[in-house]
Amino acid sequence: MVIPKNILKKGFNHPITWCITGSFLVFLSFLLSVGLGAVAIPLHVLIDAIVSFQPDNIKHQLVWEVRLPRAFAALFIGAALAVAGAIMQGVTRNPLADPSIIGVTQGAGLAIALCFAILSSGSYWMLLGWSFVGSAIASILILVFSNISKEKFSPVTIALAGVALSTLFSALSTGIALYFQVAQDVSFWFSGGLSGTKWDHVYILIPIVLIGLTLSLWISRPLTLLSLGEETSISLGQSNHKTRVIGLIAVILLSSVAVSIAGTIGFIGLIIPHIVRLFVGHEYKWILPSSAIAGALLLLTADVLARMINAPFETPVSAITAILGVPILLHLARRKRRSI
Template identity: 65%
Template sequence: MIKQSISPLPRDLHTPLQTSKHKALKWGFSGIILVLLSFVISIGIGAVWIQPSVIIDSFISFQKENIEHQLIKEVRIPRALTGALIGAASAVAGTIMQGITRNPLADPSIIGITHGSGLAIAISLAFIGSGSYWNLLIWSFAGSAIGAILVLAFTMISKERISPVTLTLAGAALSTLFSALSTGIALYFQVAQDLSFWFAGGLSGTKWLHVYLLLPTLLIGLFLSLWISRSLTILAMGEEVAAGLGQSFRQVRWIGIVTVVLLSGAAVSIAGAIGFIGLIIPHIVRLLVGPDYRWLLPLSAVAGALLLTIADIGARMINPPFETPVSAVTALIGVPFFLYLSRQKRGYM
């Protein structure tokens, strides 16, 4: 057990890492309220505007013959739930990546996971065809895992431990390679139109099946992340300090990578490449509740759900009745944030 291998934190190290339970619960409760509010707004907004009274009535007394009630149940609710779950999964994955690499610019796409999924999906579409969603899901998981394993293998060839700089450079190189291969395969085998959805990123066409898949995946990912949360908090103080406290960095790293692959693979297979959520959210939540991962991880899930739900609302409001790819909305927020972080001279954590 990872937790059992960790010695208690010395008093002088424990104090700056403490997070006020009252503060964390306050922000968590506020975030949940905002998620619920944005959820209701998301259900009402679309090509057809649905009044709040109709939404409430559909929950209280659903009528099968009512077209608006059917639209809410079969289209709007699955989309809103899927967006919230994908946002939460992406935020948790990004938080873990920043924790295990101690890199403020880390995100699932930084180590080739997102583009690895895209390449695997391109191969699947070219040689197998669209097939069932489960087929695409399996290929997405495989691509995510291969991307992560390749980066880790490259970094371990020269050094026993992972350097944040080495990981970033290796991940960026692999992401570029995967993206180029995906484009080449899509053009050669004439599946570019099918693959364009994954590159654009969006929540249109989501169904209850996606909710049923994402919910247990997110719960498993949260369980694994909370299992290593104390270890990630200690790693934030540096690998030397963690080693002195008996921390097994290798074990934490691999559990973290498995969790990131699980969450990112499921998210990419459903919504495509929606970036920057895993980059932005950990920094915002860290400012609110501090660096304790026992609070940082669950609150990042709430904040990620809120951000993607709001981004999806914005994507439907920019050019109605047409939809703007939600990835474009998150990029509008994420790119300036990325540039701001890249200019910072301060140390991380």
């Protein structure tokens, strides 16, 4: 195997090295996610359950029916939220942006609340469809508001319109849940969590996330140019409108499927891209895959902590990510204020 000289020269600081290290940590976290919980699963039992599954073995059933789909969901949802946040920060050129800042997540939550209010019961496909519609409507409204403003698609316009829509959608979701007496059904999506994840969810989740990741990598170079400034990217012959539309489509796909399975889990899309930039620089061809790896690692770890802190009861995963994210958010806001 021949290792490129530039990797040897940069050593551990090279982005490829960080991606390999992060992937290894994700693999370890995946094993811990399957093995740890209210009932511990030894490694040899885990391997035996995968290699020679025995339906009458309770621990084998626990591994296949509960732990594995939950671990896969944490892996792909963490990657989806982190990449969606990185895209939003690139599209809006706003360091405090993530899918919730433009109302995509809240739009999906509002659609799910309407689904429970109108239809007393429904399949996961139905919830996923409503989630996509809510996210799409939120994104279209953002595009409309930004297009009719004096400074089209400016970071400030997108951020302000997103905050306004997020607040509106959250208030409407709460009102609908209370009025139609579906607060208990909707509360799971408000609190966020991975309990109850099934293989059917994973089978839908993986291809949608892969499509979203493919779209994000397609616009990695345009996002890097866009981060240099609006005029600079246009002078280089780039269509920023096309980049933003493709980016928002990727955000819709990644955020909608994540919300439909795990509910509202905040701060992953906000903090992960900033942490990743410290190690891989500011090129989105490295930021996006590294964010996917780091986001998967964070949500896998947070899900394990959620099960272990107050076992056998579960702590909401969103509470774990908020504990990690709030201090970083305050630090970013403080640093941003200093730079003004």
